[in-house]
Amino acid sequence: xxxxxxxxxxxxxxxxxxxxxxxxxxxxxxxxxxxxxxxxxxxxxxxxxxxxxxxxxxxxxxxxxxxxxxxxxxxxxxxxxxxxxxxxxxxxxxxxxxxxxxxxxxxxxxxxxxxxxxxxxxxxxxxxxxxxxxxxxxxxxxxxxxxxxxxxxxxxxxxxxxxxxxxxxxxxxxxxxxxxxxxxxxxxxxxxxxxxxxxxxxxxxxxxxxxxxxxxxxxxxxxxxxxxxxxxxxxxxxxxxxxxxxxxxxxxxxxxxxxxxxxx
Ligand SMILES: O=P(O)(O)OC[C@@H](O)[C@@H](O)c1c[nH]c2ccccc12
Numbered sequence: 001x002x003x004x005x006x007x008x009x010x011x012x013x014x015x016x017x018x019x020x021x022x023x024x025x026x027x028x029x030x031x032x033x034x035x036x037x038x039x040x041x042x043x044x045x046x047x048x049x050x051x052x053x054x055x056x057x058x059x060x061x062x063x064x065x066x067x068x069x070x071x072x073x074x075x076x077x078x079x080x081x082x083x084x085x086x087x088x089x090x091x092x093x094x095x096x097x098x099x100x101x102x103x104x105x106x107x108x109x110x111x112x113x114x115x116x117x118x119x120x121x122x123x124x125x126x127x128x129x130x131x132x133x134x135x136x137x138x139x140x141x142x143x144x145x146x147x148x149x150x151x152x153x154x155x156x157x158x159x160x161x162x163x164x165x166x167x168x169x170x171x172x173x174x175x176x177x178x179x180x181x182x183x184x185x186x187x188x189x190x191x192x193x194x195x196x197x198x199x200x201x202x203x204x205x206x207x208x209x210x211x212x213x214x215x216x217x218x219x220x221x222x223x224x225x226x227x228x229x230x231x232x233x234x235x236x237x238x239x240x241x242x243x244x245x246x247x248x249x250x251x252x253x254x255x256x257x258x259x260x261x262x263x264x
Pocket of ligand 1: 052054114115116137163184215216217218236237238239240
């Protein structure tokens with residue numbers, strides 16, 4: 001049966017063809033500020049928080065369509081987020097590269113371009129829109145493609161968050177040489193969310209000497225504590241922050257000290 005990930009990847013092929021045809025019109029500014037998320041992780045004694053701007057998702061439908069990306073991202077940084085993630089996928093997440101550009105103008109912190117990257121032109125556009133980090137999802141491509149796109153992004157001075165959901169994908173991420181590994185607690189094929197995925201894969205990530213980011217489904221302090229216990233250096237949180245009634249408090253209380261030994 002075709003999964004939602006299959007549907008997204010089919011759509012991305014169409015999008016990439018469009019981007020290639022319109023390359024000249026799209027690629028703009030390449031003089032955005034550089035921000036190294038990796039060096040933040042290297043120095044951090046507290047959990048790094050990547051706060052996500054996420055209007056909607058295929059699993060949750062509309063999450064919050066009232067918020068302005070620049071304002072929300074500024075609040076994230078003001079309340080202590082170490083990086084901001086911006087969904088740029090239109091069809092399934094109601095995001096855009098204009099959102100990313102608006103956030104770039106508003107904040108002085110690393111920005112993660114959150115999309116389903118399958119071609120280098122998407123990395124070019126992410127960079128031209130002001131991103132400092134790109135996401136590469138192991139489940140979205142063959143290993144050779146992952147190697148190619150990883151090297152491409154590195155050569156452009158971007159940090160790369162390599163996302164995995166099981167041991168097999170994690171082995172691939174480590175073979176590619178990923179330094180920052182995102183363990184997605186959500187299965188992109190079934191939408192099932194389980195923090196036990198971080199607990200299972202976290203120790204393997206740490207043993208390999210990479211930084212661990214626990215992604216998705218984090219709602220409570222108990223969830224954050226579980227991630228920290230599994231060795232997380234950071235967490236990626238979208239829905240909880242987009243729906244928060246008291247964002248300052250919700251975000252600030254997640255800034256827990258990281259485990260000793262989680263430093264590399
Ligand atoms: O809103 P949540 O459950 O806090 O999840 C955020 C983030 O992890 C999620 O948006 C995400 C993780 N990996 C992705 C890949 C593509 C799109 C979205 C994602």
